[in-house]
Amino acid sequence: MEDKEKILTGKIISDARARAAAVIKEAETAAEEQLEKARLLAAERRAGAVSAAHKQAAELIMHRASLCRLEISREELKVRRGIVDGAFSDASDRLFALPDDRYRETIGVMIRKHAKNGEAVQAGRGDEKRITRAFVEAVAKSMKIDLKYSDTTGDFKGGIKLLGGESDKNLTFSGVFKTMRDELEAGIAEILFR
Numbered sequence: 377m378e379d380k381e382k383i384l385t386g387k388i389i390s391d392a393r394a395r396a397a398a399v400i401k402e403a404e405t406a407a408e409e410q411l412e413k414a415r416l417l418a419a420e421r422r423a424g425a426v427s428a429a430h431k432q433a434a435e436l437i438m439h440r441a442s443l444c445r446l447e448i449s450r451e452e453l454k455v456r457r458g459i460v461d462g463a464f465s466d467a468s469d470r471l472f473a474l475p476d477d478r479y480r481e482t483i484g485v486m487i488r489k490h491a492k493n494g495e496a497v498q499a500g501r502g503d504e505k506r507i508t509r510a511f512v513e514a515v516a517k518s519m520k521i522d523l524k525y526s527d528t529t530g531d532f533k534g535g536i537k538l539l540g541g542e543s544d545k546n547l548t549f550s551g552v553f554k555t556m557r558d559e560l561e562a563g564i565a566e567i568l569f570r
Contacts, residue, residue, distance in 0.1 A: 467553065468534055468550060468553055472502075476506050479506055480507070483506075483507055483511075484511075486536060488519060491538055492521070492542075493522050496525065497525055497537075497539075498528060498529070498538075500529065500535060500536070500537075501530070501532070501533060509525040512524070524540075534548060535548035535551065
């Protein structure tokens with residue numbers, strides 16, 4: 377009986393070893409399949425992450441490019457405004473630099489167009505010798521109105537101010553150009569920047 381027991385025990389051990397080998401083989405196969413699935417999932421995620429990173433990088437580049445274009449536009453506008461400012465400033469300087477007789481003629485036209493009876497004409501700094509009391513009296517006489525000459529000099533260069541009346545009138549070159557600028561700026565910019 378011992379032989380039968382040995383044979384039976386051997387058979388049980390042999391079957392157990394075969395079953396264990398089969399279970400191990402199944403486990404290894406299952407593990408290999410799980411590992412392959414994990415590799416594929418990792419590759420998909422890596423590809424997704426790379427794709428997302430590329431998309432994010434492209435969006436960042438486009439955003440920065442837009443910011444650069446905006447900054448260039450701001451700088452261009454700043455330069456253009458500087459040029460237009462310069463054009464108005466040059467026009468004011470040219471008027472101020474007119475010979476005395478033409479300058480007085482220009483100021484006379486401004487007075488005739490805007491002055492009302494009882495107002496005072498104020499000259500700016502540097503104009504005291506060109507816009508005199510005698511000049512104002514002569515213009516007033518030609519208009520047949522009472523105009524006064526202001527003994528105070530205004531803190532402006534070029535043009536005049538008419539004081540009194542309903543309200544003071546700023547006919548300084550800078551004031552006149554400031555008023556005209558809104559109307560003329562688009563046309564001047566078009567001419568300058570074609």
